[in-house]
Amino acid sequence: SSPFEAPATLMLIAHAERAGVWYVRGGMQRLAETLTRAARDAGATLRFGAGVRRLLGGQEGISGVELDDGETLTADAVLYNGDVAALGAGLLGSAARRAIPARDDDARSISAVTWSLTGAARGFPLAHHTVFFGTDYQDEFDSLFKQGRVTREPTVYVCAQDRGDGAAPPSDGERLFLLINAPPRPFGADELARCEADTWDHLARLGLRIEPGDAAAVRHGPDDFAARFPGTGGAIYGWPTHGWSGSFRRPGSRSRLPRLYLAGGTVHPGPGVPMAALSGRIAARALREDLGLR
Numbered sequence: 001s002s003p004f005e006a007p008a009t010l011m012l013i014a015h016a017e018r019a020g021v022w023y024v025r026g027g028m029q030r031l032a033e034t035l036t037r038a039a040r041d042a043g044a045t046l047r048f049g050a051g052v053r054r055l056l057g058g059q060e061g062i063s064g065v066e067l068d069d070g071e072t073l074t075a076d077a078v079l080y081n082g083d084v085a086a087l088g089a090g091l092l093g094s095a096a097r098r099a100i101p102a103r104d105d106d107a108r109s110i111s112a113v114t115w116s117l118t119g120a121a122r123g124f125p126l127a128h129h130t131v132f133f134g135t136d137y138q139d140e141f142d143s144l145f146k147q148g149r150v151t152r153e154p155t156v157y158v159c160a161q162d163r164g165d166g167a168a169p170p171s172d173g174e175r176l177f178l179l180i181n182a183p184p185r186p187f188g189a190d191e192l193a194r195c196e197a198d199t200w201d202h203l204a205r206l207g208l209r210i211e212p213g214d215a216a217a218v219r220h221g222p223d224d225f226a227a228r229f230p231g232t233g234g235a236i237y238g239w240p241t242h243g244w245s246g247s248f249r250r251p252g253s254r255s256r257l258p259r260l261y262l263a264g265g266t267v268h269p270g271p272g273v274p275m276a277a278l279s280g281r282i283a284a285r286a287l288r289e290d291l292g293l294r
Helices: 008-019 029-041 094-099 137-145 189-205 222-228 273-290
Strands: 052-058 061-067 072-074 078-080 111-122 129-132 156-160 174-182 209-212 218-220 260-262
Touching: 052 094, 061 078, 078 273, 094 260, 111 189, 111 222, 137 174, 156 189, 174 189, 189 209, 260 273
Parallel strands: 078 260
Antiparallel strands: 052 061, 061 072, 111 174, 111 209, 111 218, 129 156, 156 174
8 A cells, every 4th residue: 555545543564563573483384384284184175276267156155166177066155265356357257246345446456576586685784674765755656556657766675584583694695585566567578677677776776786696586577466366457465555444445254145255365454464364264253153163
């Protein structure tokens, strides 16, 4: 969201970050691994890589899913954790279109351009998380939300993954992840190359020089996110939280269709790993209550 349009209550984010934030020891993949182990211990069967063609059922409720290969899975309830815009757009069949209220605007949150690489970072004492700001913060968000472009001095988030708990970076190259904000629209190769050059130049002016290693950086842009997450158009945070009521416009865990429940970054309480995890917990509680499970 643009900080110039967001409600003042979101200043609690700055308060939380000053108090300190937590990370998962062993890397973010440990969260998925732990949830997988807990689910299997509870008797769950996990099937990965099985695309869903459509949700089955109608106004009386959702009764299962049809997979891309034609297989049908019946269910007492379905928990959907994709972008809820895909439901309204009919990407999961006509039965699911009524699952969420229609919105009177099509503005989406921002997207991103990211780089993952191994190399050397010199000239600036990086922490595990470091944010480099531009000289005109309002221009950055005017560019994103009003002009649909990336400013020439973007805010750059740098995650130095090997610099945790005071550890020194390895001498043979460290793992780096960089992110800048971008509008949720298609990007051409020339525009992505320009964003990369502007980002590296901006960091150099602020004292950070990045020297990539032998392996090429893995770059992702709005087109990649749009393809990977249907219905998003490349936006990675759902809808922006603009205006006093912005936070209250996200769908809750119970959809308009019986036995269809919602979780993920596009529903309450919002995007980001901590809040998306909370949304799953809230949806699971609602599902169990409605099915009469203790």
